[in-house]
Amino acid sequence: MIIVMKPHASQASINNVTEIVKSKGLQVHLSQGEEVTIIGVVGDKTRLANQNLELAPEVDKIVPVTESYKLSNKKFHPQPTYVKVGNAEIGPDTMTIMAGPCAVESEEQLMLIARAVKKAGATFVRGGAYKPRTSPYSFQGLEEEGLRYMQTAREETGLSTICEVISEAAIEAAAKYVDMIQIGARNMQNFQLLKEAGRSGLPVLLKRGLAATIDEWLNAAEYIISEGNPNVVLCERGIRTFETATRNTLDISAVPVIKAKSHLPIIVDPSHATGVRNYVAPLAKCAIAAGADGLMIEVHNNPACALSDGPQSLTFEQFDSLTDELAPYAELAGRKFR
Amino acid sequence: MIIVMKPHASQASINNVTEIVKSKGLQVHLSQGEEVTIIGVVGDKTRLANQNLELAPEVDKIVPVTESYKLSNKKFHPQPTYVKVGNAEIGPDTMTIMAGPCAVESEEQLMLIARAVKKAGATFVRGGAYKPRTSPYSFQGLEEEGLRYMQTAREETGLSTICEVISEAAIEAAAKYVDMIQIGARNMQNFQLLKEAGRSGLPVLLKRGLAATIDEWLNAAEYIISEGNPNVVLCERGIRTFETATRNTLDISAVPVIKAKSHLPIIVDPSHATGVRNYVAPLAKCAIAAGADGLMIEVHNNPACALSDGPQSLTFEQFDSLTDELAPYAELAGRKFR
Amino acid sequence: MIIVMKPHASQASINNVTEIVKSKGLQVHLSQGEEVTIIGVVGDKTRLANQNLELAPEVDKIVPVTESYKLSNKKFHPQPTYVKVGNAEIGPDTMTIMAGPCAVESEEQLMLIARAVKKAGATFVRGGAYKPRTSPYSFQGLEEEGLRYMQTAREETGLSTICEVISEAAIEAAAKYVDMIQIGARNMQNFQLLKEAGRSGLPVLLKRGLAATIDEWLNAAEYIISEGNPNVVLCERGIRTFETATRNTLDISAVPVIKAKSHLPIIVDPSHATGVRNYVAPLAKCAIAAGADGLMIEVHNNPACALSDGPQSLTFEQFDSLTDELAPYAELAGRKFR
Amino acid sequence: MIIVMKPHASQASINNVTEIVKSKGLQVHLSQGEEVTIIGVVGDKTRLANQNLELAPEVDKIVPVTESYKLSNKKFHPQPTYVKVGNAEIGPDTMTIMAGPCAVESEEQLMLIARAVKKAGATFVRGGAYKPRTSPYSFQGLEEEGLRYMQTAREETGLSTICEVISEAAIEAAAKYVDMIQIGARNMQNFQLLKEAGRSGLPVLLKRGLAATIDEWLNAAEYIISEGNPNVVLCERGIRTFETATRNTLDISAVPVIKAKSHLPIIVDPSHATGVRNYVAPLAKCAIAAGADGLMIEVHNNPACALSDGPQSLTFEQFDSLTDELAPYAELAGRKFR
Structure with missing residues (x-):
C-alpha cells in the first residue's frame, strides 16, 4: 500500500500517518520529493483495514499495490485450473x-x-x-x-x-x-x-x-x-x-x-x-x-x-x-x- | 407495438406477419411507404409475447410503444404516492x-x-x-x-x-x-x-x-x-x-x-x-x-x-x-x- | 511516480529499474516488502517520459502521483480565476x-x-x-x-x-x-x-x-x-x-x-x-x-x-x-x- | 417515421399532428388502440426535419424508422466496397x-x-x-x-x-x-x-x-x-x-x-x-x-x-x-x- 501526501504536507501530518502505520506493527518507507512525500507501507495491510487513512490530515490518496483476491489470483497459483x-x-x-x-x-x-x-x-x-x-x-x-x-x-x-x-x-x-x-x-x-x-x-x-x-x-x-x-x-x-x-x-x-x-x-x-x-x-x-x-x-x-x-x-x-x-x-x- | 419491415419487403412477408398478429386476436394497421412498410399492432400485446416476430422473414425491428411496468407507472397512477x-x-x-x-x-x-x-x-x-x-x-x-x-x-x-x-x-x-x-x-x-x-x-x-x-x-x-x-x-x-x-x-x-x-x-x-x-x-x-x-x-x-x-x-x-x-x-x- | 515490481521480483530486475531512474538524475526510494518491492521516484519525472518502464523486466505497474496538468491545477494556483x-x-x-x-x-x-x-x-x-x-x-x-x-x-x-x-x-x-x-x-x-x-x-x-x-x-x-x-x-x-x-x-x-x-x-x-x-x-x-x-x-x-x-x-x-x-x-x- | 401519442390523447391533438404532417405533402396512417394512437408517416421525412413534432401537444415520442446515413448504408449498396x-x-x-x-x-x-x-x-x-x-x-x-x-x-x-x-x-x-x-x-x-x-x-x-x-x-x-x-x-x-x-x-x-x-x-x-x-x-x-x-x-x-x-x-x-x-x-x- 502506498500513501501519497498532498504537495508540501507538513512534517506533523507525515509523522501522524507514519505513527498510525507503525502502531499496527507495519514498516514505512518514506520517499520525500520536493513537492510530494510518498509513504510505502510494508507488511500485512489488512491490519490497516479500518484506519481510513484517506481521512488523515494532508493525505492525498491511497494506492493499493496488491489485489484483494488471493485464491483466484494467478500470482499465487500460477498453474491453470481444470x-x-x-x-x-x-x-x-x-x-x-x-x-x-x-x-x-x-x-x-x-x-x-x-x-x-x-x-x-x-x-x-x-x-x-x-x-x-x-x-x-x-x-x-x-x-x-x-x-x-x-x-x-x-x-x-x-x-x-x-x-x-x-x-x-x-x-x-x-x-x-x-x-x-x-x-x-x-x-x-x-x-x-x-x-x-x-x-x-x-x-x-x-x-x-x-x-x-x-x-x-x-x-x-x-x-x-x-x-x-x-x-x-x-x-x-x-x-x-x-x-x-x-x-x-x-x-x-x-x-x-x-x-x-x-x-x-x-x-x-x-x-x-x-x-x-x-x-x-x-x-x-x-x-x-x-x-x-x-x-x-x-x-x-x-x-x-x-x-x-x-x-x-x-x-x-x-x-x-x-x-x-x-x-x-x-x-x-x-x-x-x- | 410497431413492426418495421425491411426496405422493399415482399407482400408475402408482410402477410405472414399480419396473419400471426391477427391469429392472436389483435388488429393491425399497415403504413406502406415507398421503401418501408410499418405494421402497427393494436390490442393486448402480451398475447404476442412468445412469437419472436423479430425472426419472421424480412422483419427489420420491433418497437415497443408502451412500458412493461404498469403499477409503478405514472401514466396509470397520476397521483404521487406517500x-x-x-x-x-x-x-x-x-x-x-x-x-x-x-x-x-x-x-x-x-x-x-x-x-x-x-x-x-x-x-x-x-x-x-x-x-x-x-x-x-x-x-x-x-x-x-x-x-x-x-x-x-x-x-x-x-x-x-x-x-x-x-x-x-x-x-x-x-x-x-x-x-x-x-x-x-x-x-x-x-x-x-x-x-x-x-x-x-x-x-x-x-x-x-x-x-x-x-x-x-x-x-x-x-x-x-x-x-x-x-x-x-x-x-x-x-x-x-x-x-x-x-x-x-x-x-x-x-x-x-x-x-x-x-x-x-x-x-x-x-x-x-x-x-x-x-x-x-x-x-x-x-x-x-x-x-x-x-x-x-x-x-x-x-x-x-x-x-x-x-x-x-x-x-x-x-x-x-x-x-x-x-x-x-x-x-x-x-x-x-x- | 511509483514503480511497483511483480511479487518476488529478482534483485537484478530491481537494480535494472533503479539504474535507469538514477541515470536520468532522479532519486529512488525502495520499499521492500516480503512479496512486493515498491520504487518511489523523486524529482522531475518528465525526464523518464520516454523510458516506458512498464516494459522493464518484472515491473508490475507504474502509478503516477502528480497530475500532468499544471496551469489549470488548483494545487499550483489556489485562488479562483475570474x-x-x-x-x-x-x-x-x-x-x-x-x-x-x-x-x-x-x-x-x-x-x-x-x-x-x-x-x-x-x-x-x-x-x-x-x-x-x-x-x-x-x-x-x-x-x-x-x-x-x-x-x-x-x-x-x-x-x-x-x-x-x-x-x-x-x-x-x-x-x-x-x-x-x-x-x-x-x-x-x-x-x-x-x-x-x-x-x-x-x-x-x-x-x-x-x-x-x-x-x-x-x-x-x-x-x-x-x-x-x-x-x-x-x-x-x-x-x-x-x-x-x-x-x-x-x-x-x-x-x-x-x-x-x-x-x-x-x-x-x-x-x-x-x-x-x-x-x-x-x-x-x-x-x-x-x-x-x-x-x-x-x-x-x-x-x-x-x-x-x-x-x-x-x-x-x-x-x-x-x-x-x-x-x-x-x-x-x-x-x-x- | 412513427409518432406515438400519449395514452388517451385527444382527437384534437391527433388531428393537429396529422395536419402538420399532411401540410408537408406526406401521408399518414393511423393505428388507434384502446389506449395509444400511433401515427405512421409515409414519404420523404426530411420535409419534417424542422417541425419538432416532439413538442406538439400530447405527443409521447418520435421513432425514426430509417437510418440517416445513405451512402455508407448497405441497404442501398448491398455489394461490399473495395x-x-x-x-x-x-x-x-x-x-x-x-x-x-x-x-x-x-x-x-x-x-x-x-x-x-x-x-x-x-x-x-x-x-x-x-x-x-x-x-x-x-x-x-x-x-x-x-x-x-x-x-x-x-x-x-x-x-x-x-x-x-x-x-x-x-x-x-x-x-x-x-x-x-x-x-x-x-x-x-x-x-x-x-x-x-x-x-x-x-x-x-x-x-x-x-x-x-x-x-x-x-x-x-x-x-x-x-x-x-x-x-x-x-x-x-x-x-x-x-x-x-x-x-x-x-x-x-x-x-x-x-x-x-x-x-x-x-x-x-x-x-x-x-x-x-x-x-x-x-x-x-x-x-x-x-x-x-x-x-x-x-x-x-x-x-x-x-x-x-x-x-x-x-x-x-x-x-x-x-x-x-x-x-x-x-x-x-x-x-x-x-
Missing part, C-alpha cells in the same frame, strides 16, 4: 461447448434439443429452470420440474448439465439434479448466493456482471473459493456500454486479461452478449481465437416460439453448421473438440 | 433525512449516532447489519445483533429505522426489528429477493443498480408492487460510468425523469454516489433542488475508524452544519424539514 | 446566465431572442453560427453571416456574446464579431483547435467531451492556457452512459470535483445534458446548488420550428419564469444575479 | 496488415521498421507525424518532416503508407507524401476535418470515436462520402467503458455489425484497443475470426524507448511470430495474406 464436471473437464486442453435453450419449456422440448446439440458436438446441455426476467410479467421458468427434465436429458444423452440458480432453495434443488450450477450476471454480487454456491461444493459457472470490473469478478469468484469450493469457471457474456447495436458489448479482451490475472478457466457466451442470432457465429470463432476454454450458445428447436430469448437462439441446422465451422479454430488453438 | 414508515411519511410534502453509519458496529456506537442525527434533524436512522462487500475478507456486518441495536435506537430516539437486507432470512429478521428495509444496488435485479420483499409488506427502499436503466429500475419496483406491496421508495445512488474522480456518477437527472414516469417517491444518496466526504454537501443541496423527496447520508462518530466506508462519512459537526445549510433549500422546495 | 468577457465577469461572485438559440437562423430571430433573454436576466446571448451535426444532411449554420448578427445583438442589447468555433477560420471570424468562443464537446480533444483558441487570446468556453474524464478535460484546458491564454471557463454538458432516458447524463459531481482540482470557473448546460425541455428547470436549480458559476440555456422564439435542438429549447415565457425561480437559489449561493 | 490504396486493395478478399510505429521519430527509425514489417508480411507502413496527445507537454510529432520519411519508406520498400491528419494543413501536406490518411478517434466528429478529407479524394481510414455509436460512426463516414470520396475504410480501436484493465474496450461485435449495416471495409487496431503488448496477439487473431478486413498494429525497433505508446508496441521478433500465427486464421477466413 474443473471436472460429470464426465467432462473444463480447462486448457479442451474446447467445451455448452448448448441448449434459454429456458426449459417441456420435457419433450429439452430432449429434442439435448439430442441435437449432442450430435453437433456439445458436451453440456444448458437450460434455465429459474429465469431472472426484467419484467415480473415474463415467463419465470419451470423451477424444480425443469431440473428433473435436465436430469432425464443427462441420463439419456450422457451430456453434462448446467442450470442457473437464483436462490439458496434453487441451489439445493439443483444439487439433486444437475452437474454444474450457474450464477447469472445479475447475481454476480449477490454475495449470499455466492457463499451458498461455495458451500454446495458443486462446480460453478460464474457469469460476469453487466457493470462488473474484472477485479470485482475475481473477487466474486473469491467468495465461492473461500468457502472451500475451487471449482469455478468464469463466463464473459457482455458488459453494458453506451452502444445499442448489440444487447451488450462483448468484452473479448477479458479472455486474455483473465488468463493473465487468474488460473481459472473462462468461457464466452456470444448469445447473451449480442442478443442477435446472426452475430453468434463470428463471435464464437472469435472467442476461440482469443483463447477461451469454451462457449455457451443458445439453441432452440423453434426459436420463433421460444418462451425466452428466441431472437438470439440458433436452430439445429445453424448450430450444426456452426460447430463444423468452429472445428478448425479449436484445432488451431490446440484444443480437443467433439 | 409511503408511511413508522411515524414518518415519505412523499412530496416532506424532505426526509435518513442518516447513520454504513455499518452498525456496536450498540454504543449506534446510540451515539442516532442521538446525534436526530438532534441535527434526521427522521430516520440508517445502519447496515448485513453488508454486501466486494471482497469476502471485508467486515460483513453484525447481522441479527445489529438489527436489535436498531430496535433499541428506535425505542430511545423515536426515529424510524431502515436496514439493508440481502436474503430471505434477513427480511424475516428485519421484519421483527426495523421499520423499513432496503434492497441495495447489487441486488436490484435479485428478483427472488424483490418478490420476498414484496410479500413481506414492509416499506422498501429500492436502490438503483450500478448499470440499471431507469426502465429496469421501475420494472424492479414492479416486482415488489405486483406482490401486493405498494410501499416502494426509490433511491438514486450513482451509476457506473468511465469517470473515476468519484466512486460512481450521480445521475441527478434521474430525479426529474422518475417524477415524469412514476408516482413513487425518490430519494438521493450522495454518500455512496461520490464516495468522498467533501462532495456530500453540494450534492445534497443539489438533490433537493432537483426535486428529490429525501436524502440518505452516512454519518459516523469517528469516520477515521469506521469499519466500512469511512472516507465518505460525515462527522457529527459536519452533519449538523449540513442540515443547517439544507434548511433553506427544503423551504424553497416547499417541503417540511426538521 | 474571466472577464466584455462587460461581464465569470467567477465565484456571479451567477452568469448565457441564453439563446442553438443555431442563429436569421437576424430578426436572434434580435427577438436577445431582447427576451436580456429582459429575463441573461448577461450573455449564445447562438451557433457553425453547427457540428451528426448527419451531413442537417442544417450546418449561417457561418460568418450568423456572427454578424451576433455583433448586432451585442450592440443593441449590451449583452456579451458567445459562439461555437469548429475550425481555425471560424476562430478568426469569431474574433471580429463576438466576445467569447466556445469549443464544443466533440472538439474537446481537437488539439489543433485548442492551440489556436489559445493563440487567439479570446475568452474560451471549453465544453467537456462526451467520454472525457475530468483529468482529460483539464489537460485540454492546459492546451489553451499553455499558449498564453488564461481565460478559460469550463462547461459540463453531460457525458455518455448507458442510460437513454436523457440524451446524455449530466455529471453534476463534476462541479464540486472541478472546484477541488482547478481554479477555473465552471458552468453547466442543462439543455444539451438532457435534451428534454421539461428537465431543464430542475437541473438548472441543481447546478446552482452544486456550486456552478453559471448556466447555458437554450431559448427559442418558436421551439416547434427551431432548425436545431427544438425539443430542448425553452420558450420566452418558460425562460422568464425559470429565471424567477432561479433567483433565490443564486441568492443562497451568495452570487450576483440579474 | 478500396484501392497505392498497390494495395482493402476489401473482402485480403487480410490487410498495417504496421509501424505510433510516431515517426527519425528517418533511420522509420526505415528500420518499414523493412522489418514488410519482411514479416505487412502491406502498409503506418506512422504518426502529427500526434494528438492528451497533455500538451507530450511529444507532438515531426509533422511534415515525418511525412517525407514516410515517402522515402514507400519508395524503398514498396509498402503503401498511412498517416494520421489532424488539420486541413496536415491533409494538404499528407496528400503530397502518403497514400492514405487516417482520421483519429478524437477527431471522428470533427466535421470540418471530415469534409476536408472528403474533398481531398484520398483514401481515408476513419477510426471510431471513444464514445461513438456505430450509427454516429457511419454518419461520420457519410460526411466524407457525401463530398464525393467513396474511399473510406473503418477502424475499430476500442471504446470507452468502465473497465480499466485495458486502456479501452475492444468492441469486437462492431465487425459483424458493420458488415450487416454497411458495405465499407473494416479493420481492427488491437494495439490502441488494449494498450498492452501481451494482449495484441490474441485480439489480432480474434479480429480475423470475427471477419475483419485488416489489422493495424504498432511495431517499434525499441519499444522501451518509443516516444509514444511504447508499452503497446511489439518488437520485430514479436511481430514476426505474430504474422506467422495469423497466417492460418487468414487462410480459414479465405483471405489473401502475405
Whole structure:
C-alpha cells in the first residue's frame, strides 16, 4: 500500500500517518520529493483495514499495490485450473461447448434439443429452470420440474448439465439434479448466493456482471473459493456500454486479461452478449481465437416460439453448421473438440 | 407495438406477419411507404409475447410503444404516492433525512449516532447489519445483533429505522426489528429477493443498480408492487460510468425523469454516489433542488475508524452544519424539514 | 511516480529499474516488502517520459502521483480565476446566465431572442453560427453571416456574446464579431483547435467531451492556457452512459470535483445534458446548488420550428419564469444575479 | 417515421399532428388502440426535419424508422466496397496488415521498421507525424518532416503508407507524401476535418470515436462520402467503458455489425484497443475470426524507448511470430495474406 501526501504536507501530518502505520506493527518507507512525500507501507495491510487513512490530515490518496483476491489470483497459483464436471473437464486442453435453450419449456422440448446439440458436438446441455426476467410479467421458468427434465436429458444423452440458480432453495434443488450450477450476471454480487454456491461444493459457472470490473469478478469468484469450493469457471457474456447495436458489448479482451490475472478457466457466451442470432457465429470463432476454454450458445428447436430469448437462439441446422465451422479454430488453438 | 419491415419487403412477408398478429386476436394497421412498410399492432400485446416476430422473414425491428411496468407507472397512477414508515411519511410534502453509519458496529456506537442525527434533524436512522462487500475478507456486518441495536435506537430516539437486507432470512429478521428495509444496488435485479420483499409488506427502499436503466429500475419496483406491496421508495445512488474522480456518477437527472414516469417517491444518496466526504454537501443541496423527496447520508462518530466506508462519512459537526445549510433549500422546495 | 515490481521480483530486475531512474538524475526510494518491492521516484519525472518502464523486466505497474496538468491545477494556483468577457465577469461572485438559440437562423430571430433573454436576466446571448451535426444532411449554420448578427445583438442589447468555433477560420471570424468562443464537446480533444483558441487570446468556453474524464478535460484546458491564454471557463454538458432516458447524463459531481482540482470557473448546460425541455428547470436549480458559476440555456422564439435542438429549447415565457425561480437559489449561493 | 401519442390523447391533438404532417405533402396512417394512437408517416421525412413534432401537444415520442446515413448504408449498396490504396486493395478478399510505429521519430527509425514489417508480411507502413496527445507537454510529432520519411519508406520498400491528419494543413501536406490518411478517434466528429478529407479524394481510414455509436460512426463516414470520396475504410480501436484493465474496450461485435449495416471495409487496431503488448496477439487473431478486413498494429525497433505508446508496441521478433500465427486464421477466413 502506498500513501501519497498532498504537495508540501507538513512534517506533523507525515509523522501522524507514519505513527498510525507503525502502531499496527507495519514498516514505512518514506520517499520525500520536493513537492510530494510518498509513504510505502510494508507488511500485512489488512491490519490497516479500518484506519481510513484517506481521512488523515494532508493525505492525498491511497494506492493499493496488491489485489484483494488471493485464491483466484494467478500470482499465487500460477498453474491453470481444470474443473471436472460429470464426465467432462473444463480447462486448457479442451474446447467445451455448452448448448441448449434459454429456458426449459417441456420435457419433450429439452430432449429434442439435448439430442441435437449432442450430435453437433456439445458436451453440456444448458437450460434455465429459474429465469431472472426484467419484467415480473415474463415467463419465470419451470423451477424444480425443469431440473428433473435436465436430469432425464443427462441420463439419456450422457451430456453434462448446467442450470442457473437464483436462490439458496434453487441451489439445493439443483444439487439433486444437475452437474454444474450457474450464477447469472445479475447475481454476480449477490454475495449470499455466492457463499451458498461455495458451500454446495458443486462446480460453478460464474457469469460476469453487466457493470462488473474484472477485479470485482475475481473477487466474486473469491467468495465461492473461500468457502472451500475451487471449482469455478468464469463466463464473459457482455458488459453494458453506451452502444445499442448489440444487447451488450462483448468484452473479448477479458479472455486474455483473465488468463493473465487468474488460473481459472473462462468461457464466452456470444448469445447473451449480442442478443442477435446472426452475430453468434463470428463471435464464437472469435472467442476461440482469443483463447477461451469454451462457449455457451443458445439453441432452440423453434426459436420463433421460444418462451425466452428466441431472437438470439440458433436452430439445429445453424448450430450444426456452426460447430463444423468452429472445428478448425479449436484445432488451431490446440484444443480437443467433439 | 410497431413492426418495421425491411426496405422493399415482399407482400408475402408482410402477410405472414399480419396473419400471426391477427391469429392472436389483435388488429393491425399497415403504413406502406415507398421503401418501408410499418405494421402497427393494436390490442393486448402480451398475447404476442412468445412469437419472436423479430425472426419472421424480412422483419427489420420491433418497437415497443408502451412500458412493461404498469403499477409503478405514472401514466396509470397520476397521483404521487406517500409511503408511511413508522411515524414518518415519505412523499412530496416532506424532505426526509435518513442518516447513520454504513455499518452498525456496536450498540454504543449506534446510540451515539442516532442521538446525534436526530438532534441535527434526521427522521430516520440508517445502519447496515448485513453488508454486501466486494471482497469476502471485508467486515460483513453484525447481522441479527445489529438489527436489535436498531430496535433499541428506535425505542430511545423515536426515529424510524431502515436496514439493508440481502436474503430471505434477513427480511424475516428485519421484519421483527426495523421499520423499513432496503434492497441495495447489487441486488436490484435479485428478483427472488424483490418478490420476498414484496410479500413481506414492509416499506422498501429500492436502490438503483450500478448499470440499471431507469426502465429496469421501475420494472424492479414492479416486482415488489405486483406482490401486493405498494410501499416502494426509490433511491438514486450513482451509476457506473468511465469517470473515476468519484466512486460512481450521480445521475441527478434521474430525479426529474422518475417524477415524469412514476408516482413513487425518490430519494438521493450522495454518500455512496461520490464516495468522498467533501462532495456530500453540494450534492445534497443539489438533490433537493432537483426535486428529490429525501436524502440518505452516512454519518459516523469517528469516520477515521469506521469499519466500512469511512472516507465518505460525515462527522457529527459536519452533519449538523449540513442540515443547517439544507434548511433553506427544503423551504424553497416547499417541503417540511426538521 | 511509483514503480511497483511483480511479487518476488529478482534483485537484478530491481537494480535494472533503479539504474535507469538514477541515470536520468532522479532519486529512488525502495520499499521492500516480503512479496512486493515498491520504487518511489523523486524529482522531475518528465525526464523518464520516454523510458516506458512498464516494459522493464518484472515491473508490475507504474502509478503516477502528480497530475500532468499544471496551469489549470488548483494545487499550483489556489485562488479562483475570474474571466472577464466584455462587460461581464465569470467567477465565484456571479451567477452568469448565457441564453439563446442553438443555431442563429436569421437576424430578426436572434434580435427577438436577445431582447427576451436580456429582459429575463441573461448577461450573455449564445447562438451557433457553425453547427457540428451528426448527419451531413442537417442544417450546418449561417457561418460568418450568423456572427454578424451576433455583433448586432451585442450592440443593441449590451449583452456579451458567445459562439461555437469548429475550425481555425471560424476562430478568426469569431474574433471580429463576438466576445467569447466556445469549443464544443466533440472538439474537446481537437488539439489543433485548442492551440489556436489559445493563440487567439479570446475568452474560451471549453465544453467537456462526451467520454472525457475530468483529468482529460483539464489537460485540454492546459492546451489553451499553455499558449498564453488564461481565460478559460469550463462547461459540463453531460457525458455518455448507458442510460437513454436523457440524451446524455449530466455529471453534476463534476462541479464540486472541478472546484477541488482547478481554479477555473465552471458552468453547466442543462439543455444539451438532457435534451428534454421539461428537465431543464430542475437541473438548472441543481447546478446552482452544486456550486456552478453559471448556466447555458437554450431559448427559442418558436421551439416547434427551431432548425436545431427544438425539443430542448425553452420558450420566452418558460425562460422568464425559470429565471424567477432561479433567483433565490443564486441568492443562497451568495452570487450576483440579474 | 412513427409518432406515438400519449395514452388517451385527444382527437384534437391527433388531428393537429396529422395536419402538420399532411401540410408537408406526406401521408399518414393511423393505428388507434384502446389506449395509444400511433401515427405512421409515409414519404420523404426530411420535409419534417424542422417541425419538432416532439413538442406538439400530447405527443409521447418520435421513432425514426430509417437510418440517416445513405451512402455508407448497405441497404442501398448491398455489394461490399473495395478500396484501392497505392498497390494495395482493402476489401473482402485480403487480410490487410498495417504496421509501424505510433510516431515517426527519425528517418533511420522509420526505415528500420518499414523493412522489418514488410519482411514479416505487412502491406502498409503506418506512422504518426502529427500526434494528438492528451497533455500538451507530450511529444507532438515531426509533422511534415515525418511525412517525407514516410515517402522515402514507400519508395524503398514498396509498402503503401498511412498517416494520421489532424488539420486541413496536415491533409494538404499528407496528400503530397502518403497514400492514405487516417482520421483519429478524437477527431471522428470533427466535421470540418471530415469534409476536408472528403474533398481531398484520398483514401481515408476513419477510426471510431471513444464514445461513438456505430450509427454516429457511419454518419461520420457519410460526411466524407457525401463530398464525393467513396474511399473510406473503418477502424475499430476500442471504446470507452468502465473497465480499466485495458486502456479501452475492444468492441469486437462492431465487425459483424458493420458488415450487416454497411458495405465499407473494416479493420481492427488491437494495439490502441488494449494498450498492452501481451494482449495484441490474441485480439489480432480474434479480429480475423470475427471477419475483419485488416489489422493495424504498432511495431517499434525499441519499444522501451518509443516516444509514444511504447508499452503497446511489439518488437520485430514479436511481430514476426505474430504474422506467422495469423497466417492460418487468414487462410480459414479465405483471405489473401502475405
